[in-house]
Structure formats: structure tokens, C-alpha cells
Amino acid sequence: xxxxxxxxxxxxxxxxxxxxxxxxxxxxxxxxxxxxxxxxxxxxxxxxxxxxxxxxxxxxxxxxxxxxxxxxxxxxxxxxxxxxxxxxxxxxxxxxxxxxxxxxxxxxxxxxxx
Amino acid sequence: xxxxxxxxxxxxxxxxxxxxxxxxxxxxxxxxxxxxxxxxxxxxxxxxxxxxxxxxxxxxxxxxxxxxxxxxxxxxxxxxxxxxxxxxxxxxxxxxxxxxxxxxxxxxxxxxxx
Numbered sequence: 001x002x003x004x005x006x007x008x009x010x011x012x013x014x015x016x017x018x019x020x021x022x023x024x025x026x027x028x029x030x031x032x033x034x035x036x037x038x039x040x041x042x043x044x045x046x047x048x049x050x051x052x053x054x055x056x057x058x059x060x061x062x063x064x065x066x067x068x069x070x071x072x073x074x075x076x077x078x079x080x081x082x083x084x085x086x087x088x089x090x091x092x093x094x095x096x097x098x099x100x101x102x103x104x105x106x107x108x109x110x111x112x113x114x
Numbered sequence: 115x116x117x118x119x120x121x122x123x124x125x126x127x128x129x130x131x132x133x134x135x136x137x138x139x140x141x142x143x144x145x146x147x148x149x150x151x152x153x154x155x156x157x158x159x160x161x162x163x164x165x166x167x168x169x170x171x172x173x174x175x176x177x178x179x180x181x182x183x184x185x186x187x188x189x190x191x192x193x194x195x196x197x198x199x200x201x202x203x204x205x206x207x208x209x210x211x212x213x214x215x216x217x218x219x220x221x222x223x224x225x226x227x228x
Contacts, residue, residue: 004157031214042120042220043158043204056215090157098216099146099165099208105157 002026004106006091012112018079021109025072025093031055032074033098034066037088037108046089048098049074078111086113116141118207120219127195128227135190135222137205146208147188148216149179153201161203164188165210175199200226 005024013019025032033056034046045058049068066076072093078085088108095101117140127133139145146165150158162173169181179190188205205219 033214033216035218040220043206043218045215045217048214050214056212058215092158097213099148099163099213102160103216105150105159107155107157 004091004093004104006089006106006109008109009107010110010112012114013081014114015081015083017081018077019081019111020075020077021089021091021111023074023076023091023093023106025074025091026104029093029095029104030072031094031096031098031101032068032072033092033094033103034074034076035090035092036060037090038086043090046076050096081113083113086111116145116207116209116217118205118217118219120203120205120222122222123220124223124225126225126227129197130194133190133192133195133199133224135203135205135224137188137190137219138186139188139205139207140186141207141209143210144181144183145210146213147179147181148206148208149173149177149188149190150204150206150218151175151201152204152221158204161190195224195226197226197228200224 033048035043048056068074090108092103092105094103119138148163149161164171
């Protein structure tokens with residue numbers, strides 16, 4: 001069974017641009033969560049989707065958005081990029097519940113904003 | 115506000131020595147508690163989790179963690195560290211009222227000397 005796949009692995013953008021990151025969960029998993037990882041801040045929860053609906057949201061500005069498709073694949077979008085958005089973005093999937101089921105992580109997309 | 119604290123940013127131990135990584139949480143009731151490990155260049159992997167029952171939880175790779183309600187702690191332990199345990203370790207919690215939003219601590223980087 002394939003694991004969680006994130007594409008692309010690396011991205012370089014400039015301030016003001018927008019970016020879309022993709023996540024393909026493990027087959028059969030319906031919950032997809034997104035996290036931002038930066039040195040010193042650890043992992044910060046962005047949002048979680050289940051069956052195409054945003055079920056939970058973290059404390060990030062509206063520039064960060066996401067969606068989930070009927071096949072459970074998910075995308076997150078960051079508009080008007082800022083230097084502080086440089087981070088490793090991690091996606092994770094679980095069967096239905098993040099806490100009650102095991103959550104599996106992808107290797108991440110490293111975004112650099114210049 | 116709900117929070118997770120990992121007081122130690124960086125820990126160095128010798129191979130074969132015992133290890134304890136600290137985690138404290140601030141929640142109204144017993145939450146779901148997790149420990150994850152992130153090896154360099156890889157995604158996060160679940161080591162163990164706790165919600166109820168025996169307060170001493172066994173995980174993979176020889177790790178265990180003990181839940182202490184009176185201290186709001188969930189410390190991770192290993193009796194004898196191997197060089198391959200060098201990684202970053204994250205404690206995480208989810209409220210029993212919202213089991214689909216995982217909050218992570220800032221992580222503890224473990225360095226192992228031969």
C-alpha cells in the first residue's frame with residue numbers, strides 16, 4: 001500500500017506569488033491534515049479535511065486555504081506569499097479520526113520564499 | 115488555552131544510556147496523547163499513543179511513555195539508546211472533545227554520541 005505522497009518535494013517562490021501543494025493520502029483514508037513546520041515553532045496545525053469538508057482549522061491567516069476532492073486527495077494554497085511562509089509543509093492522513101486512528105505523514109514539501 | 119510543552123529543545127546522550135524526554139500538557143480533561151519521531155529528511159512516525167487504561171504505554175523501537183495525571187505529563191523513555199535513535203521527537207495531544215485536531219509541542223532534538 002502506497003504511503004502519503006506530497007508533491008512537489010521542493011518549491012522556490014518569490015514574495016507576492018501564490019503556491020499550491022498537493023497531498024495524496026493512503027488509499028481508503030478520508031481524513032487529511034496539514035501542518036506547517038518551522039525551526040523553533042515545531043508543527044503548527046493548519047487545517048483538517050474529511051469527506052471534502054473542512055472539519056478543523058488552525059490559527060492561520062486567510063491566505064492559507066485548502067480543499068479536498070472526492071478521491072480524498074487534498075491541496076493547500078497559499079496566496080500572496082511572505083518570507084515567513086518559508087517552511088516544511090506536512091500532510092498526514094488517517095482512516096477517519098485523527099486521534100482514534102493512526103495518522104500517517106508524508107515526507108513534506110519544503111517551500112522557500114525569496 | 116490548550117497547549118503542549120516540551121521543555122528540552124536539545125538533549126545529548128551517550129549510546130547505551132537511558133533516555134527520558136519530557137512533555138507537559140494543559141487540557142481540561144485527559145486528552146489523547148502521542149509521541150512521534152522525525153528522522154532527518156523523513157516524515158513523522160507514530161511511536162505510541164495513550165487515551166485510557168494502563169498509564170504505562172509501550173511503543174515501537176523499544177520506547178515507552180508514562181501518563182501522570184497529577185503532573186499533566188506524558189514523558190517518553192527508553193532504557194538504552196541506540197545511535198539510530200538520533201532524531202527529533204514530538205509530543206502531541208488531541209482533546210477528547212475534538213479528536214481530529216492534533217496539537218504538537220515544539221519538539222526535542224536528540225543527539226546520540228558513540
